[in-house]
Structure formats: structure tokens, C-alpha cells
Amino acid sequence: MGSSNTGGGSKDESTMEGGGGAKADPSASDSPAADPFSDGEKVLAYHGPRIYEAKVQKAELRKTEWRYFVHYLGWSKNWDEWVGTDRLMKFTPENVRKQQELAKNQNADKIPKSGRSTQNKPKGSNDAKADKDDLKNHVSKGKKRKAQFGNEEKDAKSAEKLVILQFPLTLKKQLVDDWEFVTQLGKLVKLPRSPNVDDILKKYLDYRTKKDGMIAESVGEILKGLRCYFDKALPAMLLYKKERQQYQEAIRDNISPSTIYGAEHLLRLFVKLPELLAYVNMEEEALAKLQLKLVDFLKFLQKNQSSFFLSAYDASKGVVDDTDTK
Structure with missing residues (x-):
């Protein structure tokens, strides 16, 4: 790369x-x-x-x-x-x-x-x-x-061909805290989240538009792709076992997960993106540009970490085991 x-x-x-x-x-x-x-x-x-x-x-x-x-x-x-x-x-x-x-x-x-x-x-x-x-x-x-x-x-x-994403240290800690809240303390993110994933993507588009002085079509397409990846990947690979019942209760009538979940689960998607994108047929130059934009998005999450992420989760019900797998 x-x-x-x-x-x-x-x-x-x-x-x-x-x-x-x-x-x-x-x-x-x-x-x-x-x-x-x-x-x-x-x-x-x-x-x-x-x-x-x-x-x-x-x-x-x-x-x-x-x-x-x-x-x-x-x-x-x-x-x-x-x-x-x-x-x-x-x-x-x-x-x-x-x-x-x-x-x-x-x-x-x-x-x-x-x-x-x-x-x-x-x-x-x-x-x-x-x-x-x-x-x-x-x-x-x-x-x-x-x-x-x-x-x-x-x-x-x-x-x-693989995209490499370097996570800011504070976001790595966020991931560790997220894991600990759910799997060790038996707590879940309270749904629906505000801002939700759609809100965050819109805020990023506004941020880039204001900074660049124009609406970049490529940025808009990437954000649409992220939303699509998130909605498909959430039930398949982004949830811990203890969160699955909550998902079944929250996502009904074809509701998009991106309108219910927030930054905590969106950050998990970025961990999985390199392996997901490895199967996408893209030229090396296009992947390099995509990597730069994804890293910029991570920096945007870090910049707004205090307002996008929860500092504490709610107690969940029916937690009986101390370990968790996906």
C-alpha cells in the first residue's frame, strides 16, 4: 500500500x-x-x-x-x-x-x-x-x-491489495472499554443511540464539505458504502453474544441498524473493514485513496469522541456467563 x-x-x-x-x-x-x-x-x-x-x-x-x-x-x-x-x-x-x-x-x-x-x-x-x-x-x-x-x-x-487502518490510541482504548462493558460487566449500549450511525455519517459529510469548500462525490459514495457495510455486517459479525437478543428486539419491520446503533458499533466495523475489503476488486491506487479517506474518518471519530461515544453502558438482563463469543 x-x-x-x-x-x-x-x-x-x-x-x-x-x-x-x-x-x-x-x-x-x-x-x-x-x-x-x-x-x-x-x-x-x-x-x-x-x-x-x-x-x-x-x-x-x-x-x-x-x-x-x-x-x-x-x-x-x-x-x-x-x-x-x-x-x-x-x-x-x-x-x-x-x-x-x-x-x-x-x-x-x-x-x-x-x-x-x-x-x-x-x-x-x-x-x-x-x-x-x-x-x-x-x-x-x-x-x-x-x-x-x-x-x-x-x-x-x-x-x-489490503487496506491498513491505524487506529488512534484513544479509539483502541474505546474498543477495549466496549468489550469490557459488554462481556465482563454485563452492560449493553442503550438503544436507540443518538447520534446514530446515519447521523455520524451525515456530520462527517458536512465536515468534509465545509473543510473542502465543496461536496466531494467520492466521499458521499464511500459513506453510502459504509452504511451498507454496517447494516449487513452488524448482525453477522459485529455483535457479541449478549447483544443478540437486544438486536432482535430493536431491529424489526425492516428498520436499518444504522438508524438504531451508534459510534460504538460503527467503530467495530472499522476493525473488520480490512478483511471485508480484501475481497473487493479494486485497483491499488483506488484502495490507497480509500485508505486515506477511512483514516480521515477515524480521526473525525477521535475528534468527536466525547460526544459520539457513551462513557457508560446500561445494565443488561439475563447475563449468566462471564465469557462471550461472537
Whole structure:
């Protein structure tokens, strides 16, 4: 796809569980910490809720923080990016086992015993805690298309067709809180929501029109597509088990879910969009433009997070189990 993620995280995220030793906080001292990774070193890299094999292409000391330009093994160079030490781990047997465990927990493609891994595309992430929590929620569920083992050319071609969406850290936390409210605390979003999905899409169109000084036809078409995807995907893959009865009660007489549900469930759709769009026949240039617009929409959600999202959910009825699957 050719877009680069910023990578890196906050000071509190500088130590990764299972990583190659504790990473020193570069701001804690006037002198920079020693470079923990070297040029050409094979490493394991966090990218969303998954871990990927990567190679350090070059390292730079920026002010007091080490940054690394990495290439994800088996993927097109379009995925190469700069990351911080909080995204990297030493390539050790212990960390490889951690990588395999994460993949297994997410119903992802299995890592072969030898040779190149058949991992899915990287997903942007800055928050190690959110990554681990994401394993429990719907973010990490749903199967992706498999890459062909040992066929780097096909791997690269598949990767280039996939849209990558990097979620702002506050929206990642929103997803984790959403999962916890429903599956752990037995609470549901009170319906109907205001603003609902239709309202939010309209607000975004008004926002872009005012900012661009014109109505962009392409933006309107994308928003219509998002509404269609949302209405179809909600009952199929966006609901937790404990929410299904509520859906049956709320959606009757051909009512569109986009008129009943709000930002909480719309954000879940954006987690699923990369795998849904992977099956759409689009040129790479068109996918690149679509990615930019979807990322812009996520930034719009983040900007209006306090008014679009609920800070607390209502107690639900009949909750008897502590676990939830979709």
C-alpha cells in the first residue's frame, strides 16, 4: 500500500511483556540509552494485536530515542516503516512462542514449523496493553485470507491489495472499554443511540464539505458504502453474544441498524473493514485513496469522541456467563 505508520508509543508503554529485556525510558536521562537493536538484526515486531518477523534495515538516534526502519519478512517493501523500541522484541525462542500463542488465540493463520510465516498484514498499534486486551475481543476474531507458503511474490501481491487502518490510541482504548462493558460487566449500549450511525455519517459529510469548500462525490459514495457495510455486517459479525437478543428486539419491520446503533458499533466495523475489503476488486491506487479517506474518518471519530461515544453502558438482563463469543 505504500503508506507508513508512525509507530512508537508513550513513555509508559516502553516495556513490552516478553520482549528482549526492559527498554530504558529515553527521557529519564540526559544521555541516550544504548542501542538495543543493530542494523541487519532479525527481530519480532508488534503491529496491532499480532507479532511479525522483521529485519532492522537501519537505526537512528532521534534526540534521545532510538528509532528503527524495519522490513516485515515476506511482505512488500510498501509495509516498511519506522518504529520505536516499544514495538520490537529480540528474536528468541521464548518470544517466538509468544508470537505463536498470539496467532493461535486470534484464530489467525498458523505459523509453519520452518521457513517463512504465513502471517496476515500488519496492523498499526502503539499500545501493548490494548494489544493484549484486543486478543479477547472481536478485534482479533474473524479469519483472514491465507498467503501461500514460500511464495513471496504472491504474499507481496496479497499484502498490497489490503487496506491498513491505524487506529488512534484513544479509539483502541474505546474498543477495549466496549468489550469490557459488554462481556465482563454485563452492560449493553442503550438503544436507540443518538447520534446514530446515519447521523455520524451525515456530520462527517458536512465536515468534509465545509473543510473542502465543496461536496466531494467520492466521499458521499464511500459513506453510502459504509452504511451498507454496517447494516449487513452488524448482525453477522459485529455483535457479541449478549447483544443478540437486544438486536432482535430493536431491529424489526425492516428498520436499518444504522438508524438504531451508534459510534460504538460503527467503530467495530472499522476493525473488520480490512478483511471485508480484501475481497473487493479494486485497483491499488483506488484502495490507497480509500485508505486515506477511512483514516480521515477515524480521526473525525477521535475528534468527536466525547460526544459520539457513551462513557457508560446500561445494565443488561439475563447475563449468566462471564465469557462471550461472537
